[in-house]
Amino acid sequence: MTISQNGAYVRQPLIAGNWKMNMDHVQGITLVQKLAWTLKDAGHEYDRAEVAVFPPFTDIRGVQTLTLGDKLDVVYGAQDLSTQDSGAYTGEISGQFLKKLGCTYVLVGHSERREYHNETNQVIASKLAAAYRHEITPVLCVGEGLEIRKAGEHVSYTLNQLNESLEGVSAEQAENLVVAYEPVWAIGTGEVAGPADAQEMCAAIRAALVERFGEDIAQKTRLLYGGSVKAANAAAIMRERDVDGVLVGGASLDAEEFANIVRFEHHLVTG
Numbered sequence: 001m002t003i004s005q006n007g008a009y010v011r012q013p014l015i016a017g018n019w020k021m022n023m024d025h026v027q028g029i030t031l032v033q034k035l036a037w038t039l040k041d042a043g044h045e046y047d048r049a050e051v052a053v054f055p056p057f058t059d060i061r062g063v064q065t066l067t068l069g070d071k072l073d074v075v076y077g078a079q080d081l082s083t084q085d086s087g088a089y090t091g092e093i094s095g096q097f098l099k100k101l102g103c104t105y106v107l108v109g110h111s112e113r114r115e116y117h118n119e120t121n122q123v124i125a126s127k128l129a130a131a132y133r134h135e136i137t138p139v140l141c142v143g144e145g146l147e148i149r150k151a152g153e154h155v156s157y158t159l160n161q162l163n164e165s166l167e168g169v170s171a172e173q174a175e176n177l178v179v180a181y182e183p184v185w186a187i188g189t190g191e192v193a194g195p196a197d198a199q200e201m202c203a204a205i206r207a208a209l210v211e212r213f214g215e216d217i218a219q220k221t222r223l224l225y226g227g228s229v230k231a232a233n234a235a236a237i238m239r240e241r242d243v244d245g246v247l248v249g250g251a252s253l254d255a256e257e258f259a260n261i262v263r264f265e266h267h268l269v270t271g
């Protein structure tokens with residue numbers, strides 16, 4: 001984190017790829033390798049934009065071995081973690097294991113977890129606590145469905161998700177927090193919230209974080225937008241003041257396309 005000459009905080013952009021339930025461990029290694037090579041060829045500087053991938057659990061060991069062996073600057077995380085640390089919880093994955101696998105981040109409360117696994121804001125709050133116990137930075141996902149957007153209640157709904165999920169998170173913990181705004185109606189639909197919609201929500205989220213944790217922490221927290229992000233629309237979204245990155249689903253499965261999203265600045269210049 002740096003402070004620019006005029007005193008404003010400059011947040012390092014985070015370009016994150018959520019692979020969801022795609023790519024087996026062999027395909028996963030190939031994708032990370034191809035992504036790293038493509039970015040290297042394009043002269044990408046990682047301090048200009050951090051690059052993170054979120055593969056399925058079964059890929060993480062392979063991604064760890066590859067990034068360590070080839071000294072890649074791509075970081076990675078998991079798509080979920082257990083509220084528990086160990087014990088008789090069949091099928092669950094502990095944050096402890098993820099930390100040992102070198103995960104920098106973990107997604108918490110993705111809308112698909114909320115929808116298909118009935119994750120409530122209270123469960124999500126426990127998962128955030130688990131992430132902090134193991135010193136993994138959570139990427140907390142929030143966002144409204146179409147009905148709520150149509151009713152014009154998207155801001156209050158999303159802020160309620162945010163506030164309930166952050167219950168119990170201290171200001172000190174919030175120094176390591178990323179929030180992703182992913183309107184459910186824009187995920188995998190080709191329907192993108194406009195840059196102004198993304199900005200509206202991210203500004204509201206930042207204001208809520210100011211209230212909760214104070215100006216200093218809120219200004220440092222990176223806020224991402226997710227939902228049908230492609231190379232063609234990433235630059236316009238990233239131009240918004242409170243949007244510090246993107247969480248990409250489908251387009252992150254294509255190394256070339258994802259690399260072009262990472263290099264959004266290039267697209268800002270060339271249009």
Ligand SMILES: O=C(CO)COP(=O)(O)O
Binds near residue numbers: 018110182187190247
């Ligand atoms: O859910 C998402 C990322 O977590 C967004 O997915 P798509 O980019 O495929 O719409």
